Amino acid sequence: MPQLQLRYRPGLRRQLRRLPPQWLLSLREPRRRPEQVRHADDRAPADPAAGPPWTQLASASWPPGSTRRRGVFDLAPKEATLRELDAQAATPGFWDDSRVAQRTQRRAEALRDELTTWRGLERRARDLVELAELAEGSDDAELRSGLETEYAGLAAAYERERTALLFSGEYDARNAILSISAGAGGTEATDWAEMLLRMYLRWAERRRHATEILDETPGEETGIKSVTVAVDGPAAYGYLRAERGVHRLVRISPFDSQKRRHTTFALVEVLPEVEDDVEVEIEADELRIETFRSTGAGGQHVNKTDSAVRVTHLPTGIVAQSQNERSQMQNRETAMKVLRARLLERRLEEREAELARLKGEHIEAGWGNQIRSYVLHPYQMVKDHRTGHETSNTTAVLDGELDAFMQAELERVATSAREPAGQPG
Numbered sequence: 222m223p224q225l226q227l228r229y230r231p232g233l234r235r236q237l238r239r240l241p242p243q244w245l246l247s248l249r250e251p252r253r254r255p256e257q258v259r260h261a262d263d264r265a266p267a268d269p270a271a272g273p274p275w276t277q278l279a280s281a282s283w284p285p286g287s288t289r290r291r292g293v294f295d296l297a298p299k300e301a302t303l304r305e306l307d308a309q310a311a312t313p314g315f316w317d318d319s320r321v322a323q324r325t326q327r328r329a330e331a332l333r334d335e336l337t338t339w340r341g342l343e344r345r346a347r348d349l350v351e352l353a354e355l356a357e358g359s360d361d362a363e364l365r366s367g368l369e370t371e372y373a374g375l376a377a378a379y380e381r382e383r384t385a386l387l388f389s390g391e392y393d394a395r396n397a398i399l400s401i402s403a404g405a406g407g408t409e410a411t412d413w414a415e416m417l418l419r420m421y422l423r424w425a426e427r428r429r430h431a432t433e434i435l436d437e438t439p440g441e442e443t444g445i446k447s448v449t450v451a452v453d454g455p456a457a458y459g460y461l462r463a464e465r466g467v468h469r470l471v472r473i474s475p476f477d478s479q480k481r482r483h484t485t486f487a488l489v490e491v492l493p494e495v496e497d498d499v500e501v502e503i504e505a506d507e508l509r510i511e512t513f514r515s516t517g518a519g520g521q522h523v524n525k526t527d528s529a530v531r532v533t534h535l536p537t538g539i540v541a542q543s544q545n546e547r548s549q550m551q552n553r554e555t556a557m558k559v560l561r562a563r564l565l566e567r568r569l570e571e572r573e574a575e576l577a578r579l580k581g582e583h584i585e586a587g588w589g590n591q592i593r594s595y596v597l598h599p600y601q602m603v604k605d606h607r608t609g610h611e612t613s614n615t616t617a618v619l620d621g622e623l624d625a626f627m628q629a630e631l632e633r634v635a636t637s638a639r640e641p642a643g644q645p646g
Contacts, residue, residue, distance in 0.1 A: 296339055303332045331394060331455060338382055345375050381624060384460070387631040392493035392579065393459030397452040398435075403445065404467070404486035409477075411440030413470045414487045416619060418448050421464075423621030430454030443476075451494070458493040463630035464623070465491050466592030473598045482598055486591065492576055503561070509533040512549060532556045539563050593626070595619070608633050 306329040309315060316322050349371055356364050388394070399421060403414035425432045431453040438446040452461065467486050474483040512527040529544030530552040541563060543555035595615060596602045603618045604611035608629040612618060618626075 296336060299332055299336055303329060303336065306332070334455065342375065342379060342382065345371070345378075349375060380628070384624070384628045384631060387628075387635045388456060388459040390459065390462075393462075394456050395458045396454065396494035397458040397461045398492045398494055399450045399452055399461055399464075400447065400490040400492075401445070401450075402447045402488045402490070403440070404488065406483070406485040408440065408442045408444065409474050409483050409485045410487065411442075411444030411446055412476070413444070413468075413485045414446070414448070415440075415444040416470070417468060417487055417489065418445065418450070420619050420621055420623070421450070421452075421461075424623045425452050425454065425457075425621075427621050428454060428460075430457055453494075458491065459631075460627050461491045463627040463634075464489050467590040469591035469594045471594065471596045471598065492579055503534070503557075503564070507535050509535060510553070513544075528552055530556045532560050534560055534564065537564065537567065539567070605629065 306325055309325055352368050352371065356368055401414050401417050403410040422432055433451045434448060435451055436449040440446050467488055469484065469486050471482065471484050473480055477483065511531045513529050513531065514527055528547065528549045529542065530549060531540065531542040533540050539560065541556045541559035543552040592607055593603065593605045597615055601613050601615045602611055603615050605626050610626055610629040
């Protein structure tokens with residue numbers, strides 16, 4: 222499809238009228254390589270029940286380890302899943318397990334929002350075609366301006382939502398916990414950390430994400446040494462994980478009386494919010510319960526009956542026992558209490574290990590580690606060193622316009638994850 226320049230010129234309306242709605246958006250996989258392109262002969266026959274062809278949106282591939290392609294974003298299966306979830310919510314006893322019920326409702330709400338968004342984009346595309354038909358043969362400048370404005374808005378909305386197609390991680394849909402730590406540099410570094418905090422708060426505000434500062438350590442003179450922020454919104458972690466790393470600032474320091482240029486650093490770390498579901502549930506068939514006679518000092522009853530209890534949790538091999546109580550029932554309750562505590566400790570250790578994996582290796586906030594540079598002097602530029610994406614509009618970036626940088630990094634990760642490994646020579 223040729224790139225349309227929506228400015229008034231002869232033939233523009235006729236071009237738009239001939240185009241199907243799906244061609245008004247660039248519905249293609251980001252940065253796809255030739256070997257990833259599926260030819261028409263390889264495609265499955267179209268399902269008439271799946272809706273208009275343009276709702277089957279291509280996206281990047283699953284990360285290594287999965288043989289399944291992310292490839293098709295098909296709304297029909299999502300609508301079927303939503304109907305199933307709504308049906309589950311209507312069944313008696315749905316709220317017997319409140320945690321499972323809440324997870325089900327959150328998933329249903331996310332699917333409902335997603336479907337509403339994409340069906341809305343489809344309607345806007347069709348309305349745009351109708352608007353182009355109305356504009357045909359008309360010299361109404363206001364109508365032409367409305368056509369261009371609507372196209373620009375539709376394209377921008379699509380680009381925002383297309384980024385969500387790059388999410389494949391287990392935790393991408395969750396809320397995020399964002400931490401900013403000032404690097405070496407004293408007042409200049411703490412001021413830079415506060416500038417980054419403002420930037421991310423404005424980004425969250427633009428996306429209507431709720432934010433809460435959980436912990437903050439102020440700088441000695443100005444700014445902040447460190448801050449931790451909870452970001453609550455759809456796919457907050459999926460977006461913000463593209464910001465992990467060292468951020469470098471170059472500017473004329475307002476704290477330097479000699480007006481010299483300074484370079485300073487700050488470290489941004491992002492974690493997914495973990496659901497508070499550490500309550501331990503133990504199934505009866507997962508336990509092996511043994512009784513034996515107490516071997517400790519006791520009275521007339523303790524050493525004469527099998528009152529001691531040993532409980533083994535078969536899936537983990539964790540053992541707990543009790544023999545100090547007078548009755549077998551009391552010892553069993555005590556052993557189960559110990560077993561639950563040990564299983565909870567194990568669950569927390571696994572959670573900490575998973576969070577450490579997601580957090581990644583610790584990186585010093587200093588030279589050679591930066592992922593992005595913000596240069597305010599001697600010229601204006603923000604450049605991401607991972608993707609090469611850059612802009613001279615530093616004011617907009619520091620005011621929270623980060624979507625283009627996030628999308629570029631998410632596309633880089635999604636495509637590079639499928640690059641073939643180099644073969645030894």
